[in-house]
Amino acid sequence: MKSLHVSTTINGDPVEFICDPDEPLLDVLRNRLHLTGAKEGCGTGDCGACSVTVNGRLVCSCLVLGAEVDGAVITTIEGMADGDQLHPLQRAFIDGAAFQCGVCTPGILVAAKALLEKNPDPTDEEVRYWLAGNLCRCTGYDKIIAAVQVAAAEMRGA
Amino acid sequence: MALDEAKRNFRYVGSRPNRPDGVDKVTGRAQYGADATAPGMLTAVILRSPHAHARIKSIDTSAAEAIPGVRAVITGADFMRSDDDFLRDVQENCMARDVALYDGHAVAAVAATTPAIAKAALRAIVVDYEVLPHVTDVDAAMQPGAPVVLAGRALENVPAGMSENVTHSCEFGHGDLTAGFAKADLVIERSFKTAATHQGYIEPHACLASATADGKADLWCCTQGHFFVRTLCSAMLGMEASQLRVTASEIGGGFGGKTTVFIEPVALALSRKSGRPVKLVMTRDEVFRATGPTISSSMDIKIGMTKDGRITAGEATLRYSGGAFPNATVDMGAQAGFAAYDLEAVRTHGWNVLTNRPKEAAYRAPGAPQAIYAVESVVDELCQKLGLDPLTVRLKNAARKGTLSSYGPTFNEIGLVATLEAAKAHPHYTAPLGPNQGRGLSCGFWFNFGGNTCVSLNINTDGTVGVTEGNPDIGGSRASISLMAAEELGIPYENIRTIVADTNSLGYNDVTDGSRVTFAVGLATIKAARDAINKMKSRAAQVWGIDADAVEWVDGAAVPAGANAGKFPPLTLADIAANSPQTGGPIAGHHEVNVDGAGVSFGVHLVDVEVDPETGFTKILRYTIFQDAGKAVHPDYVEGQMQGGAVQGIGWALNEEYIYGKDGRLQNPGFLDYRIPVASDLPSIETVILEIPNPGHPYGVRGVGETPIVPPLAALANAVSRAAGVRMTELPMSPPRILAALKG
């Protein structure tokens, strides 16, 4: 397999990498770029722990090839805070105890941010359906939904 | 250590501060099992049996070894063969030696320079299997003539003449059953089945092993108990415990499933053989096929009740299978089944049965949800048929202080009655229901454990404190431990940092299980803080030139015990710490203990459902949990345990199951078809925490983590049965099963 050279932008930084033609973006992020915030919970798009955005669109990075993102703009959980300023969602998740083990948290935060950019004032049901592809086994989702709403309210007010 | 009767007013305990690992976990910085790397690291993968049961006649690894980049290949022969049954079972579950006992059983492993090379090498390994007859159903496995999974493993308590798959039996109870049933106005006998379910943690098992030629090794892994990992791995690899240091990474969920080893000894053996660090991460498919689901069960229940709702006798026969290796989980089911009731006559019988399924691993209150589901279903049906209110009946029969429990001990202070009364008073219980809707109720119970615990508490010279404990934090426990240290020392929560230390830094700590951490580690932390306080009082006494007995600790400072002790301004913890180099050196508190006195925890769950009569689809409309926490140290995380446990139970009740084909292979080893609840399946889960102090803990703390998974099975079954108008007796209550029941 001949490796491919890919140029991309990740969290605002220009990034170049080489990858195998069949290598998922998730493996590139984790193993080649050491951006381990995105997690592999399943590798089949069923758990959402590897959520990132590519050109503004929420995707599972396990279902994207590294080769496909040449020229693309990618954001990951590592790019969510602004320097030492946490994003309102990040603060709301800590304040609201919206995670226990925390392994699904990066994916949920990335997905929730994508939701609030599209719909700043979602109903609980809309949040639940939007996040249906993000499995959490610890919390029963209750505090996650509440934290998203706290952050949404804060962002609407800001 | 007894409850401090005086301790009722808490300053920090009961508050909801942010957890110390919060920022790491919302920024992606927290290091989980698969996030560790080491220079020169190899990648390992495992070859697994495609057969449910097969003799391994030979394994030819030569072609794999010849592939450039392959650095080590191992099989079961690379491990010590222990004389100890328990240890040998764990080892042979990590890698089969002579026989593959279930679909997914590991048979060989490869470490190579890249994942692609490692996978290519796996394909080059040739295993010659002789396929054997298999059995995956618990009832089928008990039949005489069933394929024998492991021969010669039956204990003496198994009567002669049974299938060799029956390895263990147990019996609990008291009183005269015959007389009890004779007093009943109605006796109901029902049989139930529950499917095996998986813990479903989102983080697959992962580890990084680095063994060196001098016999030392380091292991990083996601585990609920790294000290136990050290015990198991050092025994399997013939190492001394001192030479293996295990560090627990952040853990992405466990629920009991990460209380043992699967890949860790394999990675260590590969590292030893290759002389390189080796990383081994399971795929989700491997997690489902080869790590611990809970037991599958088949149960018979018989309960008698009078017209006015008094239970006269209860009997249960439980047949549990935890897969291909013996276990005694059925004991816990047999003990827990009737725990919520004050009964004159009760008897439970348990049988453990081997099947060609993966070895059971603990899953949140192991063994209890199944038995209590069956008992609570029959109690509900008795109430329905006798026209009685199910809550009133439970209150009438509830276990309370002084009750001789169904499993032997007499209960001390317990919270069941208070929990039931809270449920009865809650608006949920009397809210109106619409057509096709039903309300279900169930009690739940778990014993809780204490266990071996070791904590160090270091007073820093700037007046802050470091707590070092040895139990992986699976749900915010570092925050709770810091809160208890703050409470005891009288300094702010923010001035304390609690960490989980590696196996070289503390004495042995039992696994994070049995809902033991907040209770037992908390207790040891309180004791370690008191040890440090005593030392600080001595330092103050030394400064003041008075007797140490004449010093008291009040609000984070040493003060003279009274007018007779002398008149000195308080010396704060910070004062004493800053001055410690001049008064004798560093100050630290320690406590090492095998904790006793875990208080049992009862819970009651209420659920409303609507069943679509045309499709059998169940929608959960409302869910409320009532549980005795003893003392909720960090209420956010107590609520979180209650909500998370309930939702796991909801999944178990409605959709989760291990589905085996006729070929004995697992049909649904992925999150697509192993259907854990998603956010849109659920309503908000309301929680009501009750605090009936545990006499065995200074603050009254009870474990809360496991009880919440117990009631949902029967609560859902009772709600669905009432909504559908037909009694459901098999889990999961998937739509096809409900529709089939509706159509008769």
Next chain:
Amino acid sequence: MRYMIAQSAKAASAALAEEPGNARVLAGGTDLLVQMKAGNLRVDLVVDIKKIPGIRSITAEAGGLRIGAAVAGSELGEHAGVCAMGPGVVEAARLIGSTQVQGRCTMVGNLCNGSPAGDSVPALVAAAAVVRVEGPEGSRDCPVLDIPAGPGRTTLKKGEIITSVFLPARPERSGDAYLRFIPRTEMDIAVASAAVNLTLDAGGTVTAARVALGAVAPKVVLVDAAARAIIGTKLDDAALAALAAACEAACTPIDDKRGTIAFRTSTAGVLARRAAQIAYARAGGSK
């Protein structure tokens, strides 16, 4: 494996035709990457079609809409024209996978994956949608109904790719709807599904209908008898019962981990009945 970005449909077709090994088209990749990960599919060449001009656009044509093969589910849902013209098609496409999968998955991929349970397929069949196929022998149009050949198989020949799907214009007073049954509320494969597309006269009588079922046979089923059961009616209870019965009669499902024969059959009838009522209301009919 080699990865190729095709700059034109012809180039994609040629590369696929010339590859001696196993060649696959990559659009959203939400099925392809899963199959590659599972190790049951060894791929020699992947042809990424997303850079082909026009393949990600939606354009008006002859009163209908032409939807590029690489238009993702979420893009479809954001397109007011498609939502207005084929709400049943959009609701079907939007049911494929999670929000994350929606960012990538395509209706054409759903069709070419060949699963009998693909959500968008019955809705497209009910809408009488037609795909445009580019191949070594040129371009051709083909009804969606004729693409599936059985589980995991299509009638496309080596070197053929679908470049777009065309939703034909519909008369006034038309409505469509798609419903599926899954055990959870999201994230499952359909256990049974039904799409209904119908047209009413001014008095609310059904004048034309197409009823398609998913996950109840080796491939999508267009149930003419079900359509006949409601044409000429105002969707009264008897018509709905006849519709459901016709659908049940058309089912030839399997027992598997997702559902039983009895369950799939009975549920297909229920869903068809419910979908017909929604489509009827969307067409402006009232009861």
